[in-house]
Amino acid sequence: MKKNRILNKIRKYRSKYVDIFVDYTFDLSHRIQFLLDQKSMEQKDLAKALGKNESEISKWMSGSHNFTLKTIARIEEVLGDKLLEIVNEENISKGEKVSVVFINTEHTYTPRHYIPLRESSHLKKYSPNYRNTVIADC
Amino acid sequence: MNSNREIIVELFEEHSEVNFYSIRYSDNELSEADLFFDKVLDNEELDEDVEILSKLLDKIGENGAELRHFRHAGTKSDKVAALPEYLSSTNLRLYAIRLNEKIVILGNGGLKKTKTYNEDPFLNECVETLKQIDRFIGARIKNGQTIVFRKELMGNLKFYFKE
Known part of the structure; x- marks a missing residue:
């Protein structure tokens, strides 16, 4: 382009x-x-x-x-709905992949559609399917 | 003797959702958007705002040229607007025609130090030029001389302005 x-x-x-x-x-x-x-x-x-x-x-x-x-x-x-969320470091343990959600978008998070990211094993860093979502190794 | 000055609308940048075009006087090598960025890059006070504007263009290019990202600049009936809609630090303005969600035609601009752009001769000329181009393009789209297809502007994109 x-x-x-x-x-x-x-x-x-x-x-x-x-x-x-x-x-x-x-x-x-x-x-x-x-x-x-x-x-x-x-x-x-x-x-x-x-x-x-x-x-x-x-x-x-x-x-x-x-x-x-x-x-x-x-x-x-x-x-009545989330705009953003902060990482909760208490849930991070060594070797565990966690999600760092910067901004909730309609594709990644709503109270009705939220899927805990540790269940989404196919999620890759900066996956286009999960805009603004990063999995960080700890 | 009245002479006409030729302005060409040509592709400036292509993004996944939006094409940015710019206007270029045929006796200049650089487009008006090139001249704008060249000029503002020389002003250190505008460094951050220029970076924000450039990133905003990227985001608009990736997501679509929604109306809310633009500050309306012309009359109620035209599509002339300014980018960005809002900056907390300065009144840097890049004037453009937001043709639709997929096509934006960038003009020139600068730092707005007056209450309205009309009070600044250069900014006023930037806006008035775009208003005319907006009118011409509108007419040519209606008569089929210019075609809008997805994010492309095609056909007759040369315009003549009386000096």
Whole structure:
């Protein structure tokens, strides 16, 4: 696929934290939109429920917004579903493969469809079937 | 004597879900998007925002050009927008035509230091040029001179602007 020379130069020297940051922010906005669609809600409904202006919700949904944990918590409360989850290190034992879920997407996690990843023996690191899911050896 | 300046819309980058095109004046070797990135790379203050913008283009390319990723810039009836929709640190703007979820035509842009882009002559010209191209492309799609097929823009992609 054709790639631009100047953008390739930027990609080569781009800070790793920027890649991680935009992966988070973009996927978070995607997850929020998925949940809104699932609940037949619009951004203005989310704004009303949170007491925010629609323009602020637009910023959140842009794909590059730096969410605070408090904002994520408030959105989770309104939407009644997880946006992200933190690794629980108490469950990690030596030699055990565990999952590190960065952002829950509709394909990897919902309360109805969640499959504990240690049961999914075919899961590979950065498997395209489990976007944003990594198995780490400990 | 009035002369016409030729602008060509050509492929800038291809991704799995989106093709990015850019506009190029035929008397320039570089497209407007090339000129934008060349210019902003020289400004150290914009380093992080340029990196974020480049990564955002990658994510849009992989996932689709959803409306919410763009900040509307033109009039209600056109498809001219700015990327990114939001940056916390600066008002860096890359203007584009979001033709649909699979095709984006990148123009030029820069740092918006005024309240609205109209107040900045260069940014205003960026937006006005894209508005015209948006109108021309719309008309050519209707009459079949330009064809949209999945993420490809085909057919007559040369436009003439009066100077």
